[in-house]
Amino acid sequence: MTIKSYLDATYLKTASQAHVSKKEHQNLVRDFVQEAIDEAFKLVMLRPEEIPMAKQLLVEANSKVLIGTVIGFPEGTNSLEAKLLEANQAIHDGVDELDFVVNFEAFKSGEIDLVKEEVKLGTKLGLEQHKVVKWIIEVAALNGAQIIQLTTLIKNVVVSNFKEKDFENVFVKSSTGFYKTKDGLPNGATFPTIIAMLENAFPLQVKASGGIKTKEEALEMIKLGVKRIGTSSAKAIAEGASILGEY
Numbered sequence: 001m002t003i004k005s006y007l008d009a010t011y012l013k014t015a016s017q018a019h020v021s022k023k024e025h026q027n028l029v030r031d032f033v034q035e036a037i038d039e040a041f042k043l044v045m046l047r048p049e050e051i052p053m054a055k056q057l058l059v060e061a062n063s064k065v066l067i068g069t070v071i072g073f074p075e076g077t078n079s080l081e082a083k084l085l086e087a088n089q090a091i092h093d094g095v096d097e098l099d100f101v102v103n104f105e106a107f108k109s110g111e112i113d114l115v116k117e118e119v120k121l122g123t124k125l126g127l128e129q130h131k132v133v134k135w136i137i138e139v140a141a142l143n144g145a146q147i148i149q150l151t152t153l154i155k156n157v158v159v160s161n162f163k164e165k166d167f168e169n170v171f172v173k174s175s176t177g178f179y180k181t182k183d184g185l186p187n188g189a190t191f192p193t194i195i196a197m198l199e200n201a202f203p204l205q206v207k208a209s210g211g212i213k214t215k216e217e218a219l220e221m222i223k224l225g226v227k228r229i230g231t232s233s234a235k236a237i238a239e240g241a242s243i244l245g246e247y
Contacts, residue, residue, distance in 0.1 A: 009234035068097035074178040076101030134171035175210035
């Protein structure tokens with residue numbers, strides 16, 4: 001096993017969030033994609049508007065690195081129609097994997113049918129287009145019981161509406177990495193949340209994202225059963241270096 005085959009190298013900041021000009025930001029993204037190519041990571045995860053440029057670089061390099069993007073990012077409160085429109089555009093632009101932010105606020109307020117419908121239709125769109133689909137539940141916004149309930153909801157919708165051969169192409173994912181917590185609490189994957197997700201997502205896959213700071217933590221997550229690790233510091237994790245960033 002090589003850890004690089006589990007790493008989704010992630011860059012989701014806007015130019016303003018990175019405190020750089022649009023031109024400098026474009027160069028940052030380009031360099032990030034090139035690093036993913038050079039390191040042969042599993043996937044490079046970018047905002048939707050970056051997909052065409054990334055696709056061109058990957059094709060030119062004859063690279064096997066996949067392209068992923070986020071849908072309804074980061075709040076997840078976009079309408080179902082808006083999410084499907086965004087996903088369709090990403091598919092048109094050449095994306096391989098769609099990471100939807102589930103409407104966790106609707107879930108918390110009891111709008112269960114709304115959440116079930118977006119999971120069903122978002123998954124249907126992705127699978128029909130031969131894309132991997134991941135559902136980000138934003139664990140830092142949920143308590144322990146809610147993490148179990150939302151993971152189980154996603155699992156049940158997929159198992160009830162799709163074929164067994166599709167299950168390996170649908171993930172429950174922990175975090176966006178952008179949720180603002182209080183009092184310095186973790187905003188990403190922790191071992192208790194990942195264990196709860198693994199126990200309740202099966203036969204779906206689990207992706208741990210946000211807050212993984214060391215190669216040792218990543219390897220332990222993989223040992224538990226996680227199939228993907230989302231991080232903006234993929235190279236540092238692969239090399240066993242220390243990480244200071246937030247994601």
